[in-house]
Amino acid sequence: MNTKKFFITTPIYYINAEPSIGSACTTVAADVLARFHRLKGEAVFFLTGTDEHGEKVAEVAEKKGLSPQEYCNQIAPKFEAAWKLLDISNDFFIRTTDPRHEKVVSEFLQKIYDSGDIYKGKYEGWYCVGCESFKTETELEDGHCPLHPPEKTVWKSEDNWFFKLSSYVPEIIKLIEEPSTNYVFPEGKKSEIIAKLKAGVRDISVSRESVSWGIPAPWDKSQTIYVWIDALINYYSATQFLEGKADFWPASLHLLGKEILWFHTVIWQAMLLSAKLPVPLKTFTHSFYTIDGQKMSKSLNNTIPPQEMVDTFGSDGSRYLIATSFPAGDDADIGMARFKEKYNADLANNFGNLVSRVSKLAQGLEVKSNKDLGIDKEFEQLLAICRFDEAVKWIFDTYINPANLLLNQKTPWTKPPEDIERQEVLRSCIEKITIASFYLSPFIPNVADKVKYTFEGQVKPLEEGLFPRIK
Secondary structure: OOOOEEEEEOOOEEOOOOOOHHHHHHHHHHHHHHHHHHHOOOEEEEEEEEEOOOHHHHHHHHHOOOOHHHHHHHHHHHHHHHHHHOOOOOOEEEEOOOHHHHHHHHHHHHHHHHOOOEEEEEEEEEEEOOOOEEEOHHHOEOOEOOOOOHHHEEEEEEEEEEEOHHHHHHHHHHHHHOOOOOOEEOHHHHHHHHHHHHOOOOOEEOEEOOOOOOOEEOOEEEEEEOHHHHHHOHHHHHHHHOOOOHHHOOOOEEEEEHHHHHHHHHHHHHHHHHOOOOOOOOEEEEOOEEEOOEEOOOOOOOOOOHHHHHHHHHHHHHHHHHHHOOOOOOOEEEOHHHHHHHHHHHHHHHHHHHHHHHHHHOOOOEEOOOOOOOOOHHHHHHHHOOOHHHHHHHHHHHHHHHHHHHHHHHOHHHOOOOOHHHHHHHHHHHHHHHHHHHHHOOOOHHHHHHHHHHOOEEOOOOOOOOOOOOO
């Protein structure tokens, strides 16, 4: 019997800066989905990694007195370490300086070049050094990129190699507008992309003549591949050089932030069409975090490193807080004070306290396992649209809150251990707790395992609280 395959990716993170809660947001969300699909018995390939070429990396490395590769070798492990802190279950961590990736990039682009979709031309226009991307007039605000300081937007004139993006616009519009092939989610992002496509699209540069830190163009060694083109190919390249992963293409889901929507939903799809490869089945674009009402910024020093989250809330607590604040729709405002309040309310006082009370009251009680649990359709649909907050609310409303209510109404602690009603109440609470932990396992995998151990066979009392209260 063929097992269903699920291939999920995060963006590969640009290493001109260290991991923050912004990159953790997407990575935790992808991990929740990867774990959920494994829970369903599917074969999962979960890919994340780092984007390591381009002029920004070269500039930062030079300031530090390092070669670009030396700098990359210092920063990439920090992302891997951050994801280990958060118990991210990725199957592979790709680096774009990996020679295996570079080889696939060269082969992929040579194929597009041979098809006649790449030609020599001259680029003149506005370029954002911060984004490492060329900007149209409509993308600028007061003459500069809205995501970066004004001085980062500069006028450039270069002889480059161009990709015939414009020739694929009709096919991309057709794919997106057809319900059976639409790959752009949520709905608002689909409307945004369609409007931009219909407003007119220019061909794009795929190479740079003035950036030495990159993969040489296979047909013109005097130029390097534009960092964004190189980066996008990582999703495909990993399936080509890793043994047993070729069948996972096309990707089931690209999870991405809204600032890279165009690259992933238009440019990447057109490149794949040109190379005669299947396009990804779905892209889901989320919004940003703000912190205490302010945009996250290195200059304001208001980012939250993963290490700080884990030091404060533990791995599972951090995962829970990040996932339930995931900005699936609008931007989400977060902060350590707000996180502490939610952690204490949901995890310490509610779920954790419930498990602790029941485990002590039911010590030694024999209970049956819930091995034949199916997946509730409502819960599955909420995860499919990345409404992790609503999915967790469903778990609390369906199982955890009713267990607490039953416990407080029936007060089993007032009856002796041999009392039948006491045992029935505790068994009912245990059933609700174990089902809740089954559904919570993609979010809080370590705690879910502890709950399973506590209520498996003969109930054991917890030696310590699952989620210690934070002051």
